[in-house]
Amino acid sequence: MLRRLFNRTPKAAPAAPAPVPAGLPAGSVVWAIGDVHGRLDLLDRLLSAITDSDAGRDGRSPVLVFLGxxxxxxxxxxxxxDRLATLADDPAFETHFLKGNHEDKMLEFLEDSSVGAAWCDYGGAQALESFGLKVPVLKHRPEGWVSLSSDLGHRLSARQRAFLESLEYSVAIGGYFFAHAGARPGVPLDEQSNHDLMWVRGSFLNNETRFERVVVHGHTPTDDPYIDHRRIGIDTRAYESGVLTAVRLEGLDHRFLQAVQQADGDIVVRPWSATAPA
Structure with a gap:
């Protein structure tokens, strides 16, 4: 009996899932749009170009994935x-709106005013100003943040609040996985934590191991779009650079499109490629 036990051939470890080819089913078109950060002017121009390119063509509905x-x-x-909440009702597109770490902090502030100072230090002050609100003069006084959190809650319309609370953490389409920040290496994509999907950075960016799908993300700004065998990054720092980037995915192909604010203030839409002049 003991001999049979010790001579038993050990079971093989479960095989890691094979990477899905980075592509989409025939007839599918997906646009992923990078971090907007309050640049409605760039967003409107980019959406207009996307609509002209694909909306209603050949009877298909392109998929728009906003990366948070x-x-x-x-x-x-x-x-x-407001613009995105309206777009969610547009039958010309199938839409997915992902939650970024900035939306995460705004929603947290509505429930816990103590995070207000930290949120405002990395951009929340500008969001508050767009709602006609200002950071408390005495930042160290908690009552000021309590009042501000309440005021923001009242300034948000029911539709705006519903939009923010309905944001998704990720979506998988064909050979692509879309998330705001990326994914943690060593964890299957369907087991990623919501926190990592919104906040992960170094461990994701600095690891060469490929996931089951190619990850399309924002969160970490770069001067130009980034693409390699495992990820596509399209946060081009729109709020500062004046460049908002989208990637169009169809079949095994991809191409980048950008709304760019020029020195004279005009906004143009242009393709981007690694070989194109800046």
Whole structure:
């Protein structure tokens, strides 16, 4: 009996899931849009170009995936929320709106005023201004933040609040996985924590191991879009650079489109490629 036990061939460890080819089913088109950060002007121009390109063409409904961080830092967080809430009802598109760490903090502030100072230090002050509110003069006084949290809750319309509370953490389409910040290496994509999907950075960016799908994300700004065998990053710091980036995915192909504010203030929409002149 003991001999049979010790001579038994050990079971093989479960095989890791094979990577899904980075592509989409035939006929599918997905646009992913990077971190808007209150730049309604750039968002409107980019959406207009996307609509001209794909809406209603060949009887199909393109999928729009917004990668989060709609608010803070830029001047019109309120307008961006309104625009996206309206887009959610547009039958020309299937839409997915992901939650970024900035929306996470805004919603937390509505429930816990003690996080107000930290939120405002990285962009919340500009979001508050778009709702006609200002940071307390005496930042160390908790009663000022309590009042401000209550005021913001009253300034948010029911539709705006519902939009913010309905945001998704991730979505998988074909060979792609969309999340605001990325994903933690070593954890299957369908087991990622909500916190990592909104906040992860170094461990995701600095690891070469590929996930089951190619991860499309924002959160970490770069001067240009980034793409390699495991991820596509499209946060191009719109609030500061004046460049909002989207990536169009179809079949095995991808291409980038940007709304760019020029030196004279005009906004143009142009394709981007690694070989194109700046």
């Amino acid at each position: 961080d709609y608010i803070d830092r830029g001047s019109n967080s309120r307008g961006v929320i």
